[in-house]
Amino acid sequence: MINHLITQKNWQTQLSEAITSVDELLGLLKLESLITQIYIPKHFELRVPRAFVAKMTVGDASDPLLHQVLPDKQEQTVVAGYVADPLSENDQNPTKGLLHKYQSRVLLTITGACAIHCRYCFRQHFDYSANMPNSAAHAAIISYITEHPEINEVILSGGDPLSVSNRRLFAWLDTLEAISQLTTIRLHTRLPVVIPERLDDALLDRLAQSRCNIVMVIHCNHANEIDAITAEYLQRARTAGVMLLNQAVLLSGVNDSVAAQVALSQRLFGAGVLPYYLHVLDKVAGAAHFDSDEQSASDLYWSLLAVLPGYLMPKLVRELPNRAFKVPIDIYKER
Numbered sequence: 387m388i389n390h391l392i393t394q395k396n397w398q399t400q401l402s403e404a405i406t407s408v409d410e411l412l413g414l415l416k417l418e419s420l421i422t423q424i425y426i427p428k429h430f431e432l433r434v435p436r437a438f439v440a441k442m443t444v445g446d447a448s449d450p451l452l453h454q455v456l457p458d459k460q461e462q463t464v465v466a467g468y469v470a471d472p473l474s475e476n477d478q479n480p481t482k483g484l485l486h487k488y489q490s491r492v493l494l495t496i497t498g499a500c501a502i503h504c505r506y507c508f509r510q511h512f513d514y515s516a517n518m519p520n521s522a523a524h525a526a527i528i529s530y531i532t533e534h535p536e537i538n539e540v541i542l543s544g545g546d547p548l549s550v551s552n553r554r555l556f557a558w559l560d561t562l563e564a565i566s567q568l569t570t571i572r573l574h575t576r577l578p579v580v581i582p583e584r585l586d587d588a589l590l591d592r593l594a595q596s597r598c599n600i601v602m603v604i605h606c607n608h609a610n611e612i613d614a615i616t617a618e619y620l621q622r623a624r625t626a627g628v629m630l631l632n633q634a635v636l637l638s639g640v641n642d643s644v645a646a647q648v649a650l651s652q653r654l655f656g657a658g659v660l661p662y663y664l665h666v667l668d669k670v671a672g673a674a675h676f677d678s679d680e681q682s683a684s685d686l687y688w689s690l691l692a693v694l695p696g697y698l699m700p701k702l703v704r705e706l707p708n709r710a711f712k713v714p715i716d717i718y719k720e721r
């Protein structure tokens with residue numbers, strides 16, 4: 387734990403002061419010798435908020451949080467089957483900024499920005515600049531939703547939808563709440579984990595006032611990501627009436643053990659968050675070294691079933707291109 391990185395700064399300042407220098411990161415963690423393992427692709431450079439670094443252990447080259455953000459030479463390895471657009475999202479993009487894959491839900495990518503760059507991110511090659519909704523696209527999105535009465539839920543995604551200002555976010559909420567067929571607005575975000583102060587009073591007050599159900603799906607992969615400050619902010623969101631769920635990615639060397647998954651579920655629950663999905667890795671180019679095979683994932687899941695209560699078991703799933711739902715991993719295979 388690096389105490390001097392724990393800060394009371396507002397979230398915007400923390401966002402702007404994120405670490406982007408590998409030398410600085412390795413210096414803070416006293417891991418300068420790792421510099422020989424580094425490769426930084428131009429399209430997806432290092433970015434990690436100081437509050438997240440503060441949760442890492444100094445001198446631990448195997449730290450599970452560090453492993454998620456440190457660019458590694460293995461990202462250069464070309465592995466068959468790992469591609470730039472593993473979910474074929476470019477084919478499900480009826481209008482700029484909008485993805486329609488699931489029958490009753492659409493996903494809006496309102497920003498390409500993230501507070502943190504996760505090395506396994508399946509959207510790391512996504513062309514956000516060509517896909518940001520401008521004012522014309524804004525109107526097209528509203529028309530698209532109203533022309534599809536089966537849509538009752540909008541998922542704000544990105545990038546990270548909480549990396550935009552409250553002013554911009556509230557404008558989206560106003561727009562969506564005015565569409566009467568919508569019952570639920572969902573936010574997919576990693577910001578409450580990496581900069582918990584993002585759940586500021588103005589945001590929570592606005593969410594509490596929404597006429598829609600507000601669901602916040604955070605993204606947390608390891609129990610160490612939830613310290614006391616993070617848990618306190620998450621509990622505040624819960625008090626504001628936000629339903630809190632977590633999706634994690636099963637990552638080799640980060641959380642692919644029974645102990646890590648049990649600790650994650652328990653820590654989430656203590657912070658008022660229910661485990662929702664445990665995804666096996668989307669096969670994105672540059673991230674093959676994070677993958678674990680389905681049999682190992684299934685074995686791990688069986689072990690978790692023996693330990694955790696049902697309400698703390700995430701669903702073990704894989705997302706596949708052109709499938710209108712997340713596909714459960716067949717845990718009964720050969721048992």
Ligand code: SF4
Nearest residue numbers: 500503504507545576
């Ligand atoms: S926060 Fe989410 S979208 Fe952003 S890099 Fe990480 S996994 Fe990808």
